[in-house]
Amino acid sequence: MRHGNHPQDRILDQARLDYIEQLRTIAAGRGGEDQHNLTQVRARRELADAQLKELELSKQAGELVPSTDAEALMSGWASSGRREMEVALDKAVDLIERQHEITVDRADVDDIFEAAFSAIADYPQFYDFTDTEVSSDSTATS
Numbered sequence: 001m002r003h004g005n006h007p008q009d010r011i012l013d014q015a016r017l018d019y020i021e022q023l024r025t026i027a028a029g030r031g032g033e034d035q036h037n038l039t040q041v042r043a044r045r046e047l048a049d050a051q052l053k054e055l056e057l058s059k060q061a062g063e064l065v066p067s068t069d070a071e072a073l074m075s076g077w078a079s080s081g082r083r084e085m086e087v088a089l090d091k092a093v094d095l096i097e098r099q100h101e102i103t104v105d106r107a108d109v110d111d112i113f114e115a116a117f118s119a120i121a122d123y124p125q126f127y128d129f130t131d132t133e134v135s136s137d138s139t140a141t142s
Contacts, residue, residue, distance in 0.1 A: 082117060089113055 058064050093104050
C-alpha cells in the first residue's frame with residue numbers, strides 16, 4: 001500500500017486537512033449553516049436600519065404625509081374633481097343644445113357619467129397591481 005508519495009494520497013491528505021479545518025471553523029462558530037443564517041439576519045437588520053433612517057430623513061424633510069391626512073386630501077380632491085366634471089358636463093350639454101338646436105336627454109348623459117364616476121370611486125378593486133394597465137373589469141355599468 002502506497003502512502004504519501006502517490007498523487008491520490010496527497011489529494012486525500014489535503015481533503016482530510018480541509019475537512020478538519022472546516023470542522024474547527026464550525027466548532028468555533030465561524031462557519032456552517034448557523035453562520036450563514038446569522039449573516040442573513042444581520043443583512044436584513046442592516047437593510048431595515050437603513051430604510052428606517054431614510055424614512056426618518058424623509059419625515060424630517062417634510063416629504064411624508066401621514067396616511068390620515070393623505071386620505072382626507074384625496075377624498076377632498078376627488079369630491080372637487082367630481083363637482084368640476086359635473087359643471088363642465090352641464091356646460092358642454094348646454095353648448096351642444098344651443099349650437100345644434102336640439103334637446104339632449106340628461107338622464108342618458110348622467111347614466112354615462114355616473115358609471116364613469118363609480119369606476120373611478122371603486123378604482124382599487126378594478127386595478128391589477130401586477131400590470132400597468134387597468135383590467136378589463138373596469139368598464140362599469142349602472
